[in-house]
Amino acid sequence: MMADTAVLAAQVPTVEGKARPGDAALAARLDALDLPRGGFTRAAREDAAQRLEAMGLPGARDEYWRYTDPAPFNAARPQPVELAVDETTLFTGIDRLNLVFVDGRFDAEASDALAAEGVQVESLAAADAGADHWAAGLYGRLETAGQVPVKRPFAALNTLVAAEGVLIRVTGKVERPVHITYRRSAADADVHLHHLVQLEEGAELTLLETGSIGARSNVVIEADLGRGARFHHISAKRANDPKLGLGHIFARVAAEALFKSFTLSVNGSMMRNEAVIDIAGDDAVAHIAAAVLGDGDIGRFHHDDTVFVTHAAERCESRQVFKKVLKNGAEGIFQGKILVKPGAQKTDGYQISQGLLLDEGSQFLAKPELEIYADDVKCSHGSTTGALDETALFYLRSRGVPKERAIVLLVLSFLADALDEIEDQRLRDDILGRLEDWLTARAGNPGKASPGKA
Amino acid sequence: MLEIKNLHVKLEDEDKQILKGVDLTVPAGEVHAIMGPNGSGKSTLSYVLSGRDGYEVTGGEATLDGESLLEMEPEERAAAGLFLAFQYPVEIPGVGNMTFLRTAVNAQRKARGEEELSSADFLKLIRQKAATLKIDSEMLKRAVNVGFSGGEKKRNEILQMAMLEPRMCILDETDSGLDVDAMRLVAEGVNALRSPDRSFLVITHYQRLLDHIRPDVVHIMADGRIVRTGGPELALEVEQNGYGDLLAEVG
Numbered sequence: 171m172m173a174d175t176a177v178l179a180a181q182v183p184t185v186e187g188k189a190r191p192g193d194a195a196l197a198a199r200l201d202a203l204d205l206p207r208g209g210f211t212r213a214a215r216e217d218a219a220q221r222l223e224a225m226g227l228p229g230a231r232d233e234y235w236r237y238t239d240p241a242p243f244n245a246a247r248p249q250p251v252e253l254a255v256d257e258t259t260l261f262t263g264i265d266r267l268n269l270v271f272v273d274g275r276f277d278a279e280a281s282d283a284l285a286a287e288g289v290q291v292e293s294l295a296a297a298d299a300g301a302d303h304w305a306a307g308l309y310g311r312l313e314t315a316g317q318v319p320v321k322r323p324f325a326a327l328n329t330l331v332a333a334e335g336v337l338i339r340v341t342g343k344v345e346r347p348v349h350i351t352y353r354r355s356a357a358d359a360d361v362h363l364h365h366l367v368q369l370e371e372g373a374e375l376t377l378l379e380t381g382s383i384g385a386r387s388n389v390v391i392e393a394d395l396g397r398g399a400r401f402h403h404i405s406a407k408r409a410n411d412p413k414l415g416l417g418h419i420f421a422r423v424a425a426e427a428l429f430k431s432f433t434l435s436v437n438g439s440m441m442r443n444e445a446v447i448d449i450a451g452d453d454a455v456a457h458i459a460a461a462v463l464g465d466g467d468i469g470r471f472h473h474d475d476t477v478f479v480t481h482a483a484e485r486c487e488s489r490q491v492f493k494k495v496l497k498n499g500a501e502g503i504f505q506g507k508i509l510v511k512p513g514a515q516k517t518d519g520y521q522i523s524q525g526l527l528l529d530e531g532s533q534f535l536a537k538p539e540l541e542i543y544a545d546d547v548k549c550s551h552g553s554t555t556g557a558l559d560e561t562a563l564f565y566l567r568s569r570g571v572p573k574e575r576a577i578v579l580l581v582l583s584f585l586a587d588a589l590d591e592i593e594d595q596r597l598r599d600d601i602l603g604r605l606e607d608w609l610t611a612r613a614g615n616p617g618k619a620s621p622g623k624a
Numbered sequence: 625m626l627e628i629k630n631l632h633v634k635l636e637d638e639d640k641q642i643l644k645g646v647d648l649t650v651p652a653g654e655v656h657a658i659m660g661p662n663g664s665g666k667s668t669l670s671y672v673l674s675g676r677d678g679y680e681v682t683g684g685e686a687t688l689d690g691e692s693l694l695e696m697e698p699e700e701r702a703a704a705g706l707f708l709a710f711q712y713p714v715e716i717p718g719v720g721n722m723t724f725l726r727t728a729v730n731a732q733r734k735a736r737g738e739e740e741l742s743s744a745d746f747l748k749l750i751r752q753k754a755a756t757l758k759i760d761s762e763m764l765k766r767a768v769n770v771g772f773s774g775g776e777k778k779r780n781e782i783l784q785m786a787m788l789e790p791r792m793c794i795l796d797e798t799d800s801g802l803d804v805d806a807m808r809l810v811a812e813g814v815n816a817l818r819s820p821d822r823s824f825l826v827i828t829h830y831q832r833l834l835d836h837i838r839p840d841v842v843h844i845m846a847d848g849r850i851v852r853t854g855g856p857e858l859a860l861e862v863e864q865n866g867y868g869d870l871l872a873e874v875g
Binding site: 559560561562564565566567568569570571572573575576579580582583584585586587589590 | 674675676677697698699701702703707708710713714716717718719724727728729731732735767784788
């Protein structure tokens with residue numbers, strides 16, 4: 171992709187004498203990246219540049235960066251990380267439309283033909299050569315809306331610099347899931363991807379993401395769900411991948427639509443996933459869930475989920491289910507908010523975040539928030555942190571189940587509520603099988619996992 | 625079968641002696657009952673025998689068919705043929721009852737060097753055993769003990785016992801929380817498992833369970849010891865006079 175530093179030069183903060191401490195970092199950050207000129211995205215990119223300049227990169231004093239150090243994401247370049255064997259085998263037994271990205275570039279050769287009934291699929295880089303596109307109205311729109319009231323500089327950065335991604339427009343009920351498979355070939359790949367999903371009225375799509383994106387990744391998904399649309403999103407990135415990962419999913423959910431997102435994370439280095447869900451139409455449903463396994467022994471493990479669900483319509487339901495299993499100094503963070511706007515009566519909002527600490531060195535920090543401006547709503551939240559239930563462990567062992575196996579069963583039991591958020595049983599079974607294999611392989615082998623083995 | 629000699633046990637974290645020299649022998653094929661007031665150490669005895677954490681054996685021994693139990697892990701004791709029916713069966717959300725039982729049955733078979741049961745054989749076996757305990761297939765599919773009534777939980781314990789075919793079964797207050805019908809069902813389940821090479825140790829507060837599961841021997845436990853041993857008539861004596869007289873008599 172061609173760099174276009176001319177467009178950006180004016181936006182890089184250079185006001186003499188007024189430079190903020192982070193300005194130099196932002197300038198260095200942008201300097202290290204190729205900045206696409208953009209075709210249909212051009213206006214959105216210019217707008218993002220201005221917004222990014224105004225907000226700057228996050229610092230440790232930002233309210234939503236208190237528990238996660240932004241420094242590795244602020245750094246101009248990522249540390250190169252070991253390349254692991256690509257072992258993505260999830261969902262391969264399912265009829266799906268497979269799209270392959272290597273180091274953040276779409277690989278048409280390795281991908282299925284971009285043709286399926288009821289759905290238009292394109293690569294952003296290919297589409298962005300032109301000026302007119304259906305996605306012009308979506309690119310950056312939900313991201314921009316999601317900057318209020320909490321700023322999300324890396325999402326704005328993504329809108330500015332992402333040259334690649336998938337553009338999906340769904341007009342009907344699509345049976346075959348669209349599967350994005352990420353591969354990595356360079357040890358220092360710093361990848362920005364921006365995916366757009368437009369579901370027209372009554373449309374239905376399942377989007378799967380697996381694999382390893384890069385040494386450092388920044389992925390934005392903007393999903394616009396029309397009336398009565400159904401969107402299922404399942405992300406299960408590569409296990410044991412010592413990467414830095416940032417993800418944002420911005421969704422707008424119209425009346426009677428259903429949004430469901432589930433993320434599985436197994437080790438890694440540092441990950442932060444932000445979800446910004448705007449429930450805009452009456453009788454809509456939005457669920458977001460994650461199952462996280464973190465072992466600090468494989469490498470530093472820090473996993474942050476930051477969720478913001480806004481209820482702006484009547485009789486809508488939202489659920490947040492976040493479960494993190496942590497050991498050997500692993501850190502799990504959950505910051506989850508439910509905002510119920512005036513008039514969003516009969517809202518049913520639910521949020522649960524739980525940490526299962528398998529030793530004393532790990533920690534789980536949760537910051538649940540409810541902000542409610544309607545009087546006829548039902549909102550609840552809960553957060554717990556605890557160790558394995560000794561009584562349950564004894565119960566299983568007393569039946570002859572060996573300790574290691576009993577722990578696997580109890581960890582799966584702990585994660586069950588999150589996994590139940592995957593509606594499609596084939597996909598759930600696939601994820602469950604992967605989890606069970608992984609846990610079993612790790613059981614009784616508390617030392618380092620061999621790289622390349624899931 | 626089960627031999628307990630001069631067993632002394634204290635709490636691991638506290639300086640509190642619970643068992644103060646328990647002597648007990650349960651020969652093969654017999655049903656023994658242990659009765660006693662609250663805090664006498666009955667449940668502790670069942671936990672120590674099955675290997676629960678939190679207790680420290682300070683003296684004595686316990687053997688199953690001559691093998692010392694106390695050094696074994698809980699799962700090894702299970703594979704050796706010991707089974708504890710819990711007073712409060714544990715709920716394990718997200719783990720199917722069937723998966724749990726199959727894991728347990730096959731783990732034990734594996735530990736004993738036997739071949740694991742195939743899915744088909746397991747299914748056949750569990751259906752048959754569940755039917756006699758009036759456990760329907762819906763209950764088998766649910767998560768372990770989740771949403772089960774008190775009676776269902778206890779029936780599920782007996783089902784596990786029937787599937788695992790232990791030689792030494794300890795029932796810890798299996799009658800607690802059961803109505804008359806549920807108790808009869810549980811007792812029938814237990815009675816169906818009685819055999820010349822299987823023994824039972826039934827821990828209970830009340831005589832009424834012993835109307836349904838007829839013991840060969842009744843022991844009275846108080847303050848960490850077996851203070852009296854007799855026939856089934858001892859249970860009736862307790863029922864009529866309470867523990868007070870009996871214990872005063874023992875001194």
